Amino acid sequence: MTKIVQIAGKAVPIRGDDIDTDRITPARFLKTTTFDEEFLKGALFADDRKILGGKKFSGASVMIVNKNFGCGSSREHSPQAIKAFGIKALIGVSFAEIFASNCEAIGLVTVRVSERKAVELQAFVEEDPEAIIEIDLQEKLISYGDLDMHFEISEGARQNFLHGTWNITKTMVDAISETRRKAGAIPYVNGFKKN
Amino acid sequence: MSGTLLDKVWKAHEVRALPDGRSQLFIGLHLIHEVTSPQAFSMLKKDGYKVAFPKRTFATADHIIPTKNQKRPFSDAVSEQMYAELEKNCKENGIQFFGIESGKNGIVHVIGPELGLTQPGMTIACGDSHTATHGALGAVAFGIGTSQVRDILASGCIAMKKPGVRKIEVSGKLQKGVYSKDLILKIIRDLGVNGGIGYAYEYAGEAVSALGIEERLSICNMTIEGGARCGYVNPDEKTFEYLKGREFAPKGEAFENAKEYWKGIASDANAKFDDVHKMNGSTIKPMVTWGINPGQAIAIDENVPQPMDAGNVGDAATAKDALEYMGFEAGQPIDGVKIDVAFIGSCTNGRITDFREAAKVVKGKKVAKGVTALAVAGSATMKIQMEKGGLDKIFKDAGFEWRSAGCSMCLAMNEDKLVGRQMSASSSNRNFKGRQGSPTGRTLLMSPAMVAAAAIEGKVTDVRKYL
Incomplete structure (x- = not known):
């Protein structure tokens, strides 16, 4: 399995708090039964395309966002579209919970920095869009220009990225007998029969 | 041991701690619909897994359904395709599908409680952010993405960190013309759209107890709008009364046994909360x-x-x-x-x-x-x-x-x-x-x-x- 230790590349700032998944991928792009990359690329901020910064930020592999990014609908189409667009990591102040767990499940890294640092980083790439932003999961460090900053990430997610174990399906399927045993002891699973 | 409803339900469903520190949590009711499940079924097929608990999985179609003319095939080709694919996936995997033809279809978060599928003390998940709705009956319910739908289909479980619990205690009585919708909008305004990140919300207090089940469903429904993934109300006599006689609710002696169990899973009077937010329901306006x-x-x-x-x-x-x-x-x-x-x-x-x-x-x-x-x-x-x-x-x-x-x-x-x-x-x-x-x-x-x-x-x- 691929391991994610370091992500380095150009970055695009997406400004604003509470950017919801309806904006990231409008509902009409959910009318599909696949996660087709080309289709999803076109879906990303389809009604607000200018937010992606056009040519200036083309080829970015890092997205710098603010507070509560990805709030609203649980649609995984949003992180899938961000990934299809070429983004490998998001740096932000906070992420909505379902969005963050959807990102982790598909190997899209989300890391957290303070409000001030996020704004600072957005200004930095605005000024120098060609600058390479480096996210080091081993050191928990973001490097930009001659500067660096620390970031927060859940330790479990960090380990999953470092070891390439973010797809948890097999691990959980492996415990199927334990699961059946546990389930069998839950009253509603066995029809509330008294022993 | 005293605890919150969330503590008790978590304990009853946690299969084990995963290497990454999250819980492997058994999901007792998995609801699926046409928008977020087709990709999950494809992933399942690709990885060679079968549906682990088809009898604990139920489906309906709601998002793409036309409301004017529901005759099949739908006039919109993509809608028809999505519907047909769900129907096929259910058939192939032995999952009960409440389609249009069944007459029991509807919005997944409406039919779950209506059919009595939703019950106190359950863990419930659905590829839809409004899954918290089901918490109104005392269930622990989460909205999830498609990869997690795949996880549950394959293993019956999701990987999740146990959230903290914030008790939202609403005193007083809602005034005439003020509804549970107004209460939840006020809660979100006061605590913010991201204030609930990391928490489950327990809605409690006189104003909440006075609400009927349908009104409680509206409150829990919008929990995610406040940033919390899960919200619930402790089950009480109204909950039991609501469930009695519903198609999938336990019957006869089983119902009496269930009631006893349901009473026991409510948060204890001395339960510890990670946060408590108090407000007065009687001053809320539309x-x-x-x-x-x-x-x-x-x-x-x-x-x-x-x-x-x-x-x-x-x-x-x-x-x-x-x-x-x-x-x-x-x-x-x-x-x-x-x-x-x-x-x-x-x-x-x-x-x-x-x-x-x-x-x-x-x-x-x-x-x-x-x-x-x-x-x-x-x-x-x-x-x-x-x-x-x-x-x-x-x-x-x-x-x-x-x-x-x-x-x-x-x-x-x-x-x-x-x-x-x-x-x-x-x-x-x-x-x-x-x-x-x-x-x-x-x-x-x-x-x-x-x-x-x-x-x-x-x-x-x-x-x-x-x-």
Whole structure:
């Protein structure tokens, strides 16, 4: 399995708090039964395309966002579209919970920095869009220009990225007998029969 | 050991701790629908897994369902394809599907409780952020993404960190004309759209206990709008009464045993909470959103706020953006804002109680000229039940379109959409930019009774004068 230790590349700032998944991928792009990359690329901020910064930020592999990014609908189409667009990591102040767990499940890294640092980083790439932003999961460090900053990430997610174990399906399927045993002891699973 | 409902349910369902520190949590009820499950079934096939607990999995179609003409094949080819694929996936995997033909279809969060599938003490998951709805019956319910739908199909479990619990204690009594929708809008306004990250919300207190189950469903439904993934109300006599006799609820002796179990899973009086938020329900007024997220809500007699009055720089910027998008001036009253569309429905407020309350306002009156008004039942069963009681006639006589069950205009995945910059008074849950189908469309969230009043006057107005 691929391991994610370091992500380095150009970055695009997406400004604003509470950017919801309806904006990231409008509902009409959910009318599909696949996660087709080309289709999803076109879906990303389809009604607000200018937010992606056009040519200036083309080829970015890092997205710098603010507070509560990805709030609203649980649609995984949003992180899938961000990934299809070429983004490998998001740096932000906070992420909505379902969005963050959807990102982790598909190997899209989300890391957290303070409000001030996020704004600072957005200004930095605005000024120098060609600058390479480096996210080091081993050191928990973001490097930009001659500067660096620390970031927060859940330790479990960090380990999953470092070891390439973010797809948890097999691990959980492996415990199927334990699961059946546990389930069998839950009253509603066995029809509330008294022993 | 004393604990919260969440503690007890977690303990009963946690299979083990995963190497990454999260819990492997057994999911007792997995609800699936046509939008977020097809990719999960494809992943499952590709990885060579089978559905582990098909009998604990149930499906319906709601998002893409047309509400005008539900005859198959649907006129929209993609909708038909999505429906057919769900039908096929269910058939192949031995999953019960409540399709149109069953007569038991409807919005997944409406039919779960209605059929008695949703029960206290369960863990419930669905590829839909409004899954927290089911918490109204004392279940622990989470919205999930497609990869997690795959996980549950394959293993019966999800990987999740146990959240903290914030108790939201609402004292007093909601006033006449003030509904659970107003309460949850007030909660989100007070605690913020991201205030709930990392928490499950336990709704408690006199004002919550006094609510019926359908009203509690509306509160838990919008939990995610406050950033919390899960919200619940402790089960009580009303819960048991609601469940009694429902198709999938335990029967006879099993029901008595169940009741005993359900009583035991409620939070103990001395349970420890990670946070407690207290508020007074009796001072809440009818609420209306003025902006582009559900936290941007004010009482009907308040004015649209000044961006600089927002708590911080980020909120001020969002407020400015909201004013521009909505075409509002800071300081203007929300009362009197003209509307083009009135929508009563959705998983938030598409239940019988909602229509009954709205009908009190609508009865004997006419929808204002130029306003398109939709009344869309949350489930096929409820639609029929309301028609038997004559509720449909009240809405039809007033000029409402009486539609068949589905998500309808809440989210723009079917024919029901706003056009251009239309202003919609909506009983749904999200006022995000473009949410109701037009990239420039505008949404004002409010209670169903408030929507009814707005439909009659053609503008936002205080429903209390009609009651």
